[in-house]
Amino acid sequence: GEDVEQSLFLSVREGDSSVINCTYTDSSSTYLYWYKQEPGAGLQLLTYIFSNMDMKQDQRLTVLLNKKDKHLSLRIADTQTGDSAIYFCAERYDGGSQGNLIFGKGTKLSVKP
Amino acid sequence: DADVTQTPRNRITKTGKRIMLECSQTKGHDRMYWYRQDPGLGLRLIYYSFDVKDINKGEISDGYSVSRQAQAKFSLSLESAIPNQTALYFCATSGAGNTEAFFGQGTRLTVV
Numbered sequence: 001g002e003d004v005e006q007s008l009f010l011s012v013r014e015g016d017s018s019v020i021n022c023t024y025t026d027s028s029s030t031y032l033y034w035y036k037q038e039p040g041a042g043l044q045l046l047t048y049i050f051s052n053m054d055m056k057q058d059q060r061l062t063v064l065l066n067k068k069d070k071h072l073s074l075r076i077a078d079t080q081t082g083d084s085a086i087y088f089c090a091e092r093y094d095g096g097s098q099g100n101l102i103f104g105k106g107t108k109l110s111v112k113p
Numbered sequence: 114d115a116d117v118t119q120t121p122r123n124r125i126t127k128t129g130k131r132i133m134l135e136c137s138q139t140k141g142h143d144r145m146y147w148y149r150q151d152p153g154l155g156l157r158l159i160y161y162s163f164d165v166k167d168i169n170k171g172e173i174s175d176g177y178s179v180s181r182q183a184q185a186k187f188s189l190s191l192e193s194a195i196p197n198q199t200a201l202y203f204c205a206t207s208g209a210g211n212t213e214a215f216f217g218q219g220t221r222l223t224v225v
Contacts, residue, residue, distance in 0.1 A: 105155035
């Protein structure tokens, strides 16, 4: 079946850049997403990238997509303590006739002052 | 008001009891989903529905059932709850051509 892999933990110092990596298996994915989950809250869409793009920048967030290697990354510049959360990579899987979202296990980002 | 509302937010129930988790959305979307989140396992899809007459099993549907009462409502039932169904449950909705899924705040279910 389809699979999305990401490392479970990342720790950085405040002000540094964070890079969260993700690999996926479905080459026909149309969209790839990054969701953020703060403690006790639901998932919030941070950003997404269409599969025919290789980079997308949105303020402090940069998404890089290497479609050949099926590798997606999220870079957070000038990481703040408020960025501490779990970050989920997800792909929109359009196998069959309709699409589903397949999530990774989430990367817990800890930001130290 | 939230786009996706889940009730209850927290529930403790006993083994063997039937419990229903409810979800309603105001986005006007056709697609609705139920996910389960466990520590270290991410989100796993339980059931999904692409319209009122379309219900599909997800990755981990055993022990669960769903009902799509209307476009805006999608409920998840545990017919006979067991302790390993203790988890955080999320409802989500998305449009057919839309890029984003909108999530509820989650229901924390504990089965004792």
